Amino acid sequence: MTAREVSGVRVGPADLPADGEMTPVQVGDREVLLARIGEDYFAVDNLCSHAEGWLDMGFLVPELCQVRCPLHEGRFDLRTGEATHEPATEPIAAFTVTVVDGGVFVGTEPR
Ligand code: FES
Numbered sequence: 001m002t003a004r005e006v007s008g009v010r011v012g013p014a015d016l017p018a019d020g021e022m023t024p025v026q027v028g029d030r031e032v033l034l035a036r037i038g039e040d041y042f043a044v045d046n047l048c049s050h051a052e053g054w055l056d057m058g059f060l061v062p063e064l065c066q067v068r069c070p071l072h073e074g075r076f077d078l079r080t081g082e083a084t085h086e087p088a089t090e091p092i093a094a095f096t097v098t099v100v101d102g103g104v105f106v107g108t109e110p111r
Helices: none
Strands: 009-011 022-026 031-037 041-045 059-061 067-070 076-077 083-085 099-100 101-108
Touching: 009 022, 031 101, 041 099, 067 083
Parallel strands: none
Antiparallel strands: 009 101, 022 031, 031 041, 059 067, 067 076, 076 083, 099 101
């Protein structure tokens, strides 16, 4: 697979999070949270499904591959968007991330 064959929005090197960090990125008309754990990247909606907390202001929980909301401590699985801790009960959208030829591409449609 080459970069030309990948669909999605390329995130430039300057916008990529370091290992153990996360950052908001614009993908079309959505703000997506891009997180990095080791060499793996994960992308989910940046807005919490409970009461619209901004997840990029929260905390990455790398050992669980989760993000914790800063407002009420709801948590989401970064691989699936599944809500894993109350008060969050509804999932958030998760997006495919593809790394090819040194480029990181975030899918524009939820998985
Ligand atoms: S807004 Fe995220 S848990 Fe309440």
